[in-house]
Structures are given as structure tokens and as C-alpha cells.
Amino acid sequence: xxxxxxxxxxxxxxxxxxxxxxxxxxxxxxxxxxxxxxxxxxxxxxxxxxxxxxxxxxxxxxxxxxxxxxxxxxxxxxxxxxxxxxxxxxxxxxxxxxxxxxxxxxxxxxxxxxxxxxxxxxxxxxxxxxxxxxxxxxxxxxxxxxxxxxxxxxxxxxxxxxxxxxxxxxxxxxxxxxxxxxx
Numbered sequence: 001x002x003x004x005x006x007x008x009x010x011x012x013x014x015x016x017x018x019x020x021x022x023x024x025x026x027x028x029x030x031x032x033x034x035x036x037x038x039x040x041x042x043x044x045x046x047x048x049x050x051x052x053x054x055x056x057x058x059x060x061x062x063x064x065x066x067x068x069x070x071x072x073x074x075x076x077x078x079x080x081x082x083x084x085x086x087x088x089x090x091x092x093x094x095x096x097x098x099x100x101x102x103x104x105x106x107x108x109x110x111x112x113x114x115x116x117x118x119x120x121x122x123x124x125x126x127x128x129x130x131x132x133x134x135x136x137x138x139x140x141x142x143x144x145x146x147x148x149x150x151x152x153x154x155x156x157x158x159x160x161x162x163x164x165x166x167x168x169x170x171x172x173x174x175x176x177x178x179x180x181x182x183x
Contacts, residue, residue: 003035003045006117006140007153007178014039027053042072058097065090068112087112100124115144131162153178 003011003018017036022029028050035045051064070084091107100122108116123136138155142148159172 003037004174004176006119006142007155007176010035010045011037012039029053037072040072044073045070060093060095060097062093063091066107085112089113109145113146115142115146115148117142117145131160134159134161 002009002013003016015038017038018033019036020031020033022031024030029052031047031049031051033045033047033049034043036043046069047066048069049064049066051062054061054063066089068087068089070086073084074081075084076082087109088111089107089109091105093103093105095101095103101124103119103121103123105119105121106116107118118141119138120141121136121138123134125132125134135158136156138157139151140153140155141151153176155174155176157172157174159170161168161170
């Protein structure tokens with residue numbers, strides 16, 4: 001219903017959709033993610049990602065690259081509408097299957113953001129034959145990412161994943177808790 005990134009509301013409390021397409025061939029994958037602002041009727045973010053997955057026993061590692069483009073997104077600077085510049089990131093996601101399934105994700109933005117943002121998460125899933133329920137929490141951290149440093153927020157989330165043959169549907173709900181000194 002909203003576009004929240006590390007607790008920051010990029011949809012001004014208005015509804016949006018976040019469609020995503022993923023393609024995979026072995027350990028190599030590509031995805032396109034978008035933010036469709038339903039209030040303004042425009043897509044104002046596209047993320048194009050390429051990544052590689054590795055796994056060893058109960059550990060999984062994903063490394064990748066993302067190009068971020070922000071059409072129809074502006075800031076007000078000195079009374080003028082200034083468009084957001086595109087950006088690029090390198091990242092890794094590390095996870096361990098086990099008690100609370102800990103995850104660590106670190107993104108290094110070497111273009112527009114010139115810093116890092118990270119997420120530490122825990123979760124637990126309850127598996128069924130064609131569906132799974134997952135409950136989790138995430139803690140976010142930024143280091144000079146768009147000049148912000150600190151812990152901006154935490155998130156509590158739940159989702160239900162259901163498979164229909166080779167297609168899956170995953171509705172989810174989350175609650176962000178954000179504090180003033182976060183960025």
C-alpha cells in the first residue's frame with residue numbers, strides 16, 4: 001500500500017504497486033522491479049538487477065549489481081523541482097538456514113548515494129505442501145548513504161507464499177518503526 005525503504009516513506013502515504021519480474025538460469029538471475037505511484041499514475045522507480053547465487057551446506061550467498069532509475073521523481077531544492085539522478089549499487093546477501101534464519105544484506109552505492117545501507121534480519125517459516133507462512137524482523141543501518149548515517153528503523157513482517165505450479169503469489173504485510181535520530 002506504500003513504498004517504504006528502510007522506514008522512509010517514498011510514496012507520501014499514498015497507495016502504490018511494486019511489480020517485479022525475475023528470470024533465472026542456474027545460479028545467474030536477473031530482475032526488474034518497479035514502483036507504480038497510483039496517486040500520480042506514474043512509475044517513478046525502476047531497479048534492474050543481475051546477480052549470482054552460491055550455496056554451501058546451510059549458507060547462501062548472493063552477489064549482484066543494480067542500476068536504479070527514477071523517472072517522475074523530484075526533490076524541491078531552492079523552490080525548483082530537481083529530478084533524481086540514476087544510481088548504481090554492488091551488493092551481497094548472506095543467509096544461514098537454522099534457528100531464526102539470520103540474514104545480512106550490504107549494498108554499496110558507488111554513484112548517487114555514495115555510501116552503504118545494510119539490513120540484518122531474522123525470520124521463521126511454517127511450511128505447508130504448497131504454501132508457507134513467514135514471520136520476521138529487520139534492523140536497518142546506513143553509513144553515509146545519501147549523507148545519512150545511523151539506524152533509521154526496524155521492520156516487523158509476515159507473508160504467505162502460495163504456489164500454483166511454476167507461479168507463486170506472496171502477499172505480505174509489514175510494520176516499520178522509525179525514529180527521529182535514524183538518518
